[in-house]
Amino acid sequence: MRATILIILAIALMVLDKRFAAITELRACLSMCLAPVQYLVSWPVQLIDNVGQLMSTHDALIKENLDLKAHDLLLQAEVQRFVAVESENNQLKALLRSSAQIQGKMEIAQLLAVDSDPLVHQVVLDKGSSDKVYVGQPVLDAGGVMGQVIQVGLTTSRVLLINDPKSGIPVQNTRNGIRAIAMGDGYTGQLRLMNIAQTADIHPGDVFVTSGLGENYPEGYPVGRVISVLHDPGYSFATIKLVPNAHLDQGRQVLLVWPNRMVGVSKARV
Amino acid sequence: MRNGLILTISFLLAFILTLLPMPEWAIWMRPAWVLLVVIYWNIAAPDQISIGAAWLLGLLLDVLSGTLFGEHALAMTIASYFVVKMHARIKMFPLVQQGLCILLVVLLYQFVIYCVQGFIHELPKTKLYWTSSLVSMLLWPWVVGVLRNLRYRVRMA
Numbered sequence: 001m002r003a004t005i006l007i008i009l010a011i012a013l014m015v016l017d018k019r020f021a022a023i024t025e026l027r028a029c030l031s032m033c034l035a036p037v038q039y040l041v042s043w044p045v046q047l048i049d050n051v052g053q054l055m056s057t058h059d060a061l062i063k064e065n066l067d068l069k070a071h072d073l074l075l076q077a078e079v080q081r082f083v084a085v086e087s088e089n090n091q092l093k094a095l096l097r098s099s100a101q102i103q104g105k106m107e108i109a110q111l112l113a114v115d116s117d118p119l120v121h122q123v124v125l126d127k128g129s130s131d132k133v134y135v136g137q138p139v140l141d142a143g144g145v146m147g148q149v150i151q152v153g154l155t156t157s158r159v160l161l162i163n164d165p166k167s168g169i170p171v172q173n174t175r176n177g178i179r180a181i182a183m184g185d186g187y188t189g190q191l192r193l194m195n196i197a198q199t200a201d202i203h204p205g206d207v208f209v210t211s212g213l214g215e216n217y218p219e220g221y222p223v224g225r226v227i228s229v230l231h232d233p234g235y236s237f238a239t240i241k242l243v244p245n246a247h248l249d250q251g252r253q254v255l256l257v258w259p260n261r262m263v264g265v266s267k268a269r270v
Numbered sequence: 271m272r273n274g275l276i277l278t279i280s281f282l283l284a285f286i287l288t289l290l291p292m293p294e295w296a297i298w299m300r301p302a303w304v305l306l307v308v309i310y311w312n313i314a315a316p317d318q319i320s321i322g323a324a325w326l327l328g329l330l331l332d333v334l335s336g337t338l339f340g341e342h343a344l345a346m347t348i349a350s351y352f353v354v355k356m357h358a359r360i361k362m363f364p365l366v367q368q369g370l371c372i373l374l375v376v377l378l379y380q381f382v383i384y385c386v387q388g389f390i391h392e393l394p395k396t397k398l399y400w401t402s403s404l405v406s407m408l409l410w411p412w413v414v415g416v417l418r419n420l421r422y423r424v425r426m427a
Contacts, residue, residue, distance in 0.1 A: 011340065016339075023339055031334075119394060
């Protein structure tokens, strides 16, 4: 009897979670209570990493430092060029009377070294609502878009990666501006473009960036590169696979973005 | 009081083992640690850890592993129901027979999760999904050894 009630209750919770997102607060509350366990697991793993870094030799560090400085110089030079291009772009947009975009705030977050269920593609960050992280916030890494925050606790938050079957992201081809939606492709770790006509001009090697249409992700960040285009006459749409640009399975540090919503040109000029 | 302490420690250990990062090739082989510990207590102390506790631990597992809220709770409740029902018999089994029994229970648990996944998303295509049950069975004697040891040690202290 008790088992029946509990089973019905579990099924009811699943339906609520899936269809109505009604128990977000309960989930957040539980995840806040369980955050210490996550830190408890993550701490020794990170400690071992740190010890490994401590043991690296003086020479190696000096060499790494020089390399980084050289890399930094190159990036600085690139940035100078981009600043000029950005202001020019905003001026052109002002001429067209469309709204300009300015860069939002960014902050670095660490991934906690905890595993999720292999049935879901998610990672846990060490920042939560106390750092003003919000649900739906985009997460990037050095390569491109990683995913979005789906659940926020006080000191942790959970990120849905773009290759999870539940994730969808509006994208745009950099070569010719074809827009599409990229969904996670099952358990392959790749992405799949939805509902693209057989005749669409998309080739392997094309790079897709965020189109900014969903207003969730900021515009223009790389998402993935096309690796295969399959035209099967049996299907009404082409099967197009992408590999994500971001390093979803490695790396420790990610960028949290607070994108500014579309801002009027006059503000952006300041 | 003392019992509560052992129970908490054992479940904390199970959660830690569930979260511990594993190399890419081994992600499907992680045994169902929390379920194993629940089964142990279902057999050893069915009056304290019964179906209700299994349900609650399943919910916590859902929050920690990011799955649909209630998915593991459902599987855990069903698996635990059969174990509690037959706990007196399983207790008397020799270790090999007990292991086979555990294999069946964990397979049932995985099957429930498999069905739920089928309802909400795509199913995992790899057959490796089911290796978790085998690993769970192989680790069962070890779980029994560690928990029994823990129990007697705390009781004597």
